[in-house]
Amino acid sequence: MSAHYQDQKAADDIEKTLNNESQNGNLIRHHATDDDEEPPRKRKDTEEHSSVVAAHYNHLEEKGLRERFNSPIFYLRNFNNWVKSVLIQEYTDKIREKDYGRSLRVLDICCGKGGDLSKWQKARVEHVVFADIAEVSVQQCQNRYEDLRSRCGRLYSAEFIAADCSKQTLRDKYRDPSISFDIVSCQFGLHYSFESLTQARRMLTNISECLKPGGYFFGTIPDANEIVSRAKKSPDGSFGNRIYNIKLLFDVEKGYPLFGGKYDFHLEGVVDCPEFLVNFKLFTMLASDFGLELVYKARFADFFKDHSERYRHLLQKIRCFESYPPPPGKELLADESEYEHAKEFWKNKENKMERDQIGTMSIGEWEVATVYMAFGFKKLAPTSWDSNGKPVFKTQTKEKGQSINDK
Numbered sequence: 001m002s003a004h005y006q007d008q009k010a011a012d013d014i015e016k017t018l019n020n021e022s023q024n025g026n027l028i029r030h031h032a033t034d035d036d037e038e039p040p041r042k043r044k045d046t047e048e049h050s051s052v053v054a055a056h057y058n059h060l061e062e063k064g065l066r067e068r069f070n071s072p073i074f075y076l077r078n079f080n081n082w083v084k085s086v087l088i089q090e091y092t093d094k095i096r097e098k099d100y101g102r103s104l105r106v107l108d109i110c111c112g113k114g115g116d117l118s119k120w121q122k123a124r125v126e127h128v129v130f131a132d133i134a135e136v137s138v139q140q141c142q143n144r145y146e147d148l149r150s151r152c153g154r155l156y157s158a159e160f161i162a163a164d165c166s167k168q169t170l171r172d173k174y175r176d177p178s179i180s181f182d183i184v185s186c187q188f189g190l191h192y193s194f195e196s197l198t199q200a201r202r203m204l205t206n207i208s209e210c211l212k213p214g215g216y217f218f219g220t221i222p223d224a225n226e227i228v229s230r231a232k233k234s235p236d237g238s239f240g241n242r243i244y245n246i247k248l249l250f251d252v253e254k255g256y257p258l259f260g261g262k263y264d265f266h267l268e269g270v271v272d273c274p275e276f277l278v279n280f281k282l283f284t285m286l287a288s289d290f291g292l293e294l295v296y297k298a299r300f301a302d303f304f305k306d307h308s309e310r311y312r313h314l315l316q317k318i319r320c321f322e323s324y325p326p327p328p329g330k331e332l333l334a335d336e337s338e339y340e341h342a343k344e345f346w347k348n349k350e351n352k353m354e355r356d357q358i359g360t361m362s363i364g365e366w367e368v369a370t371v372y373m374a375f376g377f378k379k380l381a382p383t384s385w386d387s388n389g390k391p392v393f394k395t396q397t398k399e400k401g402q403s404i405n406d407k
Contacts, residue, residue, distance in 0.1 A: 072243050072268050074333060076365040079320045083220060083300060083374060084187055085119055086307050086314070091216040091376060092123045095182055098214075104182045107131070109165050109207060110189025114141030117148055120156060127157045129179075131170055131206075133192075135162040166193035170206040180212045186219035188372075194276040196259050200286060208290035213381035217292055223299055223373040224277040227263065228256065241364045242334075243268040246371070258282055267368065280373075287377055291393040296376035303374050321359030334362035 071077065096102060103126035108116060111130040120128050130145075132138050142160045149155040161173045171177050184207050193203035207217055230239045231248050238247035249262040261277035284294050298306060308315065315321065324342040326332050332339060342360040349358070361369070382391030 072333065073270065073365060073368070075320060075322050075361050076243075076368055077270075078318050079300075079361065079365075079369055080188075080220075080372075081115070081119075082311070082315055082318055082320050083303060083372075084116060084185075085122075085318070086303075086311050087218050087220075087374060087376070088116070088119050088123050088183075088185065089311075090307075091183060091218055092125070094216065095214075102182070103127075105129075105179065107170075107181045107184045107207070107210070109170075109184060109186045109203075110192075111138070111141055112187075112189070113137045114144045116185065116187065117141070117144055121148065121152065125156050125183075127159075129159050129161065129170075129174060129181075131161040131163060131165055131173075132189075133162070133164045133166075138162040165206050166195070166199035166203045168202075171210060174210075179210055181210050182212055182215045184208075184211050184215070184217040186217070188220050190219055191221050191275050191278045194259055194261070194278050194283075200259065200283075204286060204290045204292070208287075208292055208379065211379045213291075213379050215379045216295075216376060217287075217379065218296075218374070218376040220372055220374050221278050222265075222275065222371050224256075224261070224279055226299065226371055226373075227277065228252075231263075240266075241367055243364050244368045244371075249274065280375075288393065291380045291382065291391065292377040293380055293393075294375070295378050297373060298375075299373045300369050315359070321361055323357040324360045325357060327357070332362070334364055338362040338364055 092104060095104065104123070106120060106125050106128045108120070108128055108130045109132075111132045112134070114130060130138065130141050132141070138160050139162075142158075145155075145158050145160075159175055161170065163170060163173060186207065190203065193199045211217060227246060227248075231237045231246070232252070233239070236247070237252060238245065240246055244267045245264070246266075247264045249264060250257060250260075256277065256279070258279055259276070261279075262274050263277065264273075265275045266272050280297065287294070322333055323330075324332070324339055324346060339360065339362060341363070342358060345360075346358055349356075380393045383394045384392045386392055
């Protein structure tokens with residue numbers, strides 16, 4: 001299924017903003033790490049937005065299995081779970097390639113209600129720290145953990161932290177502040193920290209400071225280039241379909257903010273609050289200052305191409321795709337018009353039997369899936385230390401002058 005919406009103009013516009021800001025020195029802010037370095041008005045705005053995000057996820061109703069089966073994004077959610085499962089499997093495998101019997105410790109940052117609890121069990125990890133801004137979500141995550149443990153018997157140990165990971169220091173909240181992680185996972189949550197440079201740096205500090213050299217940080221975020229590209233095709237900067245809607249909340253004519261590029265995002269039954277664009281080149285530059293080297297990035301459509309063959313059994317197991325034509329007595333999830341691609345493929349399929357079916361997804365769900373991208377970083381060991389006692393990292397991909405701290 002093809003869904004390449006991005007145009008080069010959108011990417012060029014964002015790239016131009018990044019280059020201009022870098023040349024003007026506006027990215028440096030003297031190694032800003034403290035909230036005190038932000039103006040009072042800005043601090044108030046970020047506090048208000050954090051409260052909105054926390055309230056939204058705290059009030060998000062816990063859905064039962066029956067309700068999920070009736071959801072208009074049933075296959076989309078399953079596909080997103082497939083992406084996360086593959087990421088977890090890929091990076092735990094990479095670590096175990098060097099030390100098969102290694103006991104893995106994980107930070108699941110922006111964990112929500114614990115959607116990846118069972119994935120960590122399947123990955124055979126030893127310990128997981130779950131952290132999220134929404135206190136109610138963290139409590140639900142802990143309840144689900146206890147339920148999983150009662151059903152499974154033996155399960156990894158866990159701890160649960162309710163904190164704004166873009167403003168508070170997580171290390172102070174760990175049972176053991178000297179803990180080191182093999183893996184940090186941040187699924188569909190990192191973009192909230194790109195409200196400001198200070199918040200993005202605090203999030204990356206929490207992600208990187210306890211991650212072992214050779215460990216991995218991976219996750220999923222909305223693709224800023226994709227969002228901007230689609231928004232530019234609309235006169236009011238908004239786009240969507242029956243299950244989602246995105247609207248830019250800044251003046252595109254004035255450029256694309258590197259931080260605080262706010263947009264409204266509504267996704268049926270899952271998200272209904274403002275988010276922030278993540279300029280991926282900027283994200284990569286920031287991450288490099290924390291010893292995180294980019295090793296993988298792909299939009300979800302490309303991620304599917306990269307991994308669908310190896311993980312085909314998992315696609316089927318968790319029902320990522322809808323059967324077309326539908327089985328007798330079963331209706332399609334969306335209107336027939338959203339399956340023209342499947343209908344055309346089916347019509348041209350050779351040697352098909354009467355009861356043969358193909359796996360597909362409605363156009364509406366696929367449009368949402370292709371808003372997202374996946375990424376992976378590897379933690380490097382410091383090569384030296386600067387005069388302030390801060391670690392200096394030399395990456396293979398980093399170009400001279402790219403560091404956000406370069407003066």
